[in-house]
Amino acid sequence: MTIPTDIPNSRRDFFARTSDGILGAAMTYLLSRDFFGKSVLASETESHAAESRQAFNLQARQPHHEPQAKSVIQLFMNGGPSQMDLFDPKPELNRRDGKLFPGNVEEIGNQGTDDIGVMMGGRYQFDRHGESGMWMADVLPHTAAMADDLCLINSLWTDHPNHDNALYKIHSGRLFMGYPTLGSWTVYGLGTENQNLPAYVVLQDPLGPPKNGTRNWTAGFLPPLYQGTPLRPTGSPILNLKPKYEQPSAVTESAARLLSTLDELHRQKRPHAPELESRIESYGLAARMQLSATEALDLNRESKATHSLYGIGERWTDSYGRRCLLARRLVERGVRFVQIFMEEQPWDSHADLADNHRGACLRTDKPVAALLRDLKERGLLDSTLVVWGGEFGRTPTTQKSANGYSGRDHNMQAFTSWMAGGGIKGGTTYGQTDEFGHKVVENPVSVHDFHATILHQLGLHHEKLYFERSGLEERLTGVTPPRVVSEILS
């Protein structure tokens, strides 16, 4: 058995001189890595050669084709925002306000028909905006000001009128749980550019998790490292980012030194064991994450002007504004995929739609527009794809609820989502619904098409992005080939 005779001792001396209390353990790790003079990254690529299909990592990978976007920010509007009230004005529906639905009520498309009420016209005033003359309701004044950067897709449709299943569908392309989400597929396909931060970050509302909880960012059957990392809304943002016990920094450093030494002794006795190097490296990453994440998540480093742009410090917008600003700081640092959620499902307005949607808009409109403006000013909008939308839309008819008939039911047959940046053609309105906004009549976009388009912008081809499971090639976009919606690409 050969024991390295010189290294540990000199390391000890070395660290005794260089460690200081400010950088602490993290610095110790960084230095220890350099000190051993071995390029861990090189050894990692080596280890992933050949047959290591059971070993996975988050190293940046080559896309399939030239990407337009490097990152995605998904502003997920849980509950199903109403298309005919916000983006897709329907004069005919307005005229028929209070009248019976003219067709067969079973075609409304929900499970039961008992509680269907009369037609309800749009609740807000619409106007055209920007040079493109894009329609938008008056409850979204800030977003409307960015109209020429947006592409409205009015012709999305999905396959299930229940939240749970429609959520699985919009996030993972399937109606059932257990499948990887768009974000997981993205980081599986592309890895990430900043190893010191999680590749796929989820920003939740401090008021609570969204409907379906962690399943909105699950890696499904992909290895768990591809799942979204929720930044916790309270306390330490990443689980165990900081020690959960009190310890003087000198102790932390000594312990880190001891661990490095033990692991290095262990590794040297076991040549050709790349997993041991990866593990040593992972301790380094963890320590660096402690520094990077703390820095990345510190909104106090932003100017007052930026804070006020996002509405931080204002009653209605503070919470969502913080998440939007955080999202910008994350993509700026190379995080691949960011999802922002609101609590439970605030857009799900079976009752009091006019008030409820106004409230949800009030909370999100200003921060969302600020995010677009801010990304644009920093030159990041070109490489960041921003996606806004929910899991389905709403019906042209009202529905009986606690407050009588004042809201709309779920509509899987048509809904609106918008994209901006990342090579999307701004000022575009794509697809058409019928005179009530109930069904798509022109240029339908399925959820698979939607996903394929997002992957396309990231440089991933939906067909080439697959994972082999039980002899099957599993894909985000399923078996039937989807269509990249090329008309909305610049």
Add this chain to the structure above:
Amino acid sequence: MRNLFLTNFPGLICCLLAVSPALADAPPLLFEKDVRPILQAKCAKCHSNTVQKGALDLSSMKGLHKGGESGESALADSVEESMLWIMIDGGGMPPESEPQLTDDEKQTIRQWLGSGAHATDHVERREKQITQHDVLPIVLLRCVTCHGARIQRGGLDLRTPTAMKQGGENGPALIPGDPDQSLMIQRIESEACPPRDQLLKYFVRRPGTAEVETLRQWIAAGAREFEIDPDNNSVSLVTDEDRRHWSFQPYQSSFDRDSIDEFIIAKLKTEELAMSAQADRDTLIRRAYLDLIGMPPSLEEWKHWHHSDDSDWYANMIDELLDSPHYGERWGQYWLDLAGYADSEGGVSADPVRKVAWKYRDYVIDAFNEDKPYDQFLTEQIAGDELLDHENATEVTPQMVDNLIATGFLRMGIDQTGSRTMNFVPERLGVIDGAINVLGSAVMGLTLECARCHSHKYDPLPQRDYYRLKAIFQGAYDEHDWLTFKNRYLYVDTPERRRQVADVNPPLEKQVRSLSRELKQAETALRLELLRQHYPEQSEEDRNETLRALGIADNNRSLSQRILVEKLQTAELIPDEKQPVSVLEARQHVADLQEEIESIQQEMEPSLAIRALWDRGEPSPTYLLRRGEHDRPGPLVSPGVPAVLTDGQTPFEVTPPFPEGTPKSGRRLAFAQWLTQPDHPLTARVLVNRVWYHHFGKGLVKSLQNFGVNGDRPSHPELLDWLAMTFVESGWSIKSLHRTIMNSQTYKQSSRVTEESYRRDPNNRWLSHMPMRRLDAEALRDSLLFVAGRLDQRFGGPPNPISVDRDGLISVKPTADGQWPRSVYVLHRRTQIPSFMATFDYPVMGPNCVSRTVSTVSLQPLMLKNGEHVWELARSLAERVTSQLGESAGDADAVDLVYKLALSRMPDDRERQLGIDTLREFRAEWQDQPDLALITYCHTILNSAEFIYID
């Protein structure tokens, strides 16, 4: 009966298609002369009149028109829409391994299709005759819920043509020859049936117009019943060549060699490699313990084996470990992964908890501990309900109960059919597919689920065979006579257990009810206190309105209600240290009550409920579903096994198991008996390969779940067969398989990689050394607890609860005496897997997990190094060391003991010195808390690579 003659069909197409001018004058291409020879040469191997892969015959125009199993013609109005063209133009046909069509040949076919697909012979196309088997699937889907086995509204049963004609209280359901006067047509067309207001109640959707038309036509033609055999003639779908694939052949049974080592050494020789030296004794001890029981040895055990001078110490150690009850916990978990074990239903967002799934978990653990013969183990799990007739027994025996619990195997997948809106036929078919998938991937090494929508792309598994397997389950899982996860329970137990439950539970239940009421009040009081403290200005009326709003589903709240609730939520989020005392007291009161309820519940006798799968005696007919779509029925199929695993001639025999007793179809029993024949080519091979995988980190066949054409070939085919044969001869004893493997020199090798073996065999395919492996989530967690002396030693029973803190950290709740159970006993709720386990690659079960992945990510060190739990365990380990050595012992002794407890070995001099030096350093750094030095040292050792990697 209407016949539709389409003799002019080709000419018609000719007019529809744009034909290029140059071709217009040329004589038209003809099928017989121009196209058939090409198809004959390049396609006939699989698509002829004798072999019909995908149910497609390309030898005649008739076959082309008929098309394949999707029910779609191979020809169409345009070239681009013709399936024939789609398949040969980028559709992957002929398969890569076969001679390809030349460009000229493709062009000929294209021109022929483009010019109207002419043929010399007249093609007489008769419209398909409508039979009862076109009608029954529609009736099953739309009508039998109210007019079938369970309910017969109006005294009407629509399950057979005879019963339809017989009718109910209002007379016959149909009048042959007169659809307009037939009651069932009238009821459907007037939308009286299925009744609109009950569609969701019974999970039925209305028939489409095409379906009604089919009913009409059948009635118009006399509502005749035809003698139709189920389509189970396999001759043309699977060939003898298909049967030649290695894993479909019986395993070899005579060998030149007779031990694992002989096979391995022979192969190493040809690769110019040699076996590594035997690992040292401490390594062997640790390896065997972690491998067999998932925890390192205790100090006493380690000492015993370390110092033993018995020459058989190693074999004795293996025997003792196999006798340990912890063995079943470790190896049972592997099986639970395959079954897709979970303590919740999944699917819907509520993720309802399965209260008694744990009975199946305990059954599996016990079966491994008892070394239940694998053939019996499988039979009980697949068909336990058909082994003993508990319904006709004078007394229910423990064996009957166990058999029923065992059938939980096929009930572990995601099931959302108990929810308000997710119990339609497609969701039910999803549950059945999950079970078939589990059976295929876990037991048969076949990707059966691939054949659900179309014949398997690679394996000779026609779509029909998938539906024959589905028919095996039809007696229990009948999508037209469904039990949801809420009512698919049996309440069967021994008289003794029944008495216990009746004696013990009622008073406890009463206590729980009263405490629950108290808890509700306490929660209300807490909320009011939060509001009063944080919003003193708020009116009492608003506070009461907040409580009312909580009772309304969040999506039905008005904006003002939402705002009120939000205020409450904001107040709830304020951390404890910033809450006033009154709130903390109210919180404590709530927590106390919750704890009290939980502890009473733990005293209760487990419920009699069994999450079983049982045959209900009246299976609906099974139809192939074209493209897997529930409303596109194809031919009738009978129960059966994949044709490629049979001689293709012998019919699959099914006999009801209790002819004098409870009616049961016996299909699953027949299937289990077929599966567990000693010479079944897959069953034993798949199992021994799996056991090998867990010992060596890699299967002899790497694709554990796929022994099909696209799976990997075995690295040591003879060894695999020898193991399979030995296994079956031992009476399907898994423990004896462990002995065979672990006593081999191959297993006892060192894990050090030499330059030579790295150069020649970097992936260690030929096993010139043992692989080094990381502990999986359970072994890591259990080992940490064990080493810290905090492992609860109880076995079995209802799962240990978990807790979710305000930050989303999911933890296992400690027991009353501050210990934690083994991971296998923790609540496995799909949406709340303990954070520690999820971080170390505990999988999402969907529907099961055939092999775990190993990731190395920075969240793992964060968990081990910064997490509270591991720090606490380090403290316990330090306390163990101190209490064993006494306060006065020196650092050297402490270091030695930590090594022995945590790493099952002595430190070498250098490591000891390093430990002593570091302890001194820690003491200086901790200043006023020197006792923390040892904890910090233990914490570091528990974080070390050596702790979590097995040599």
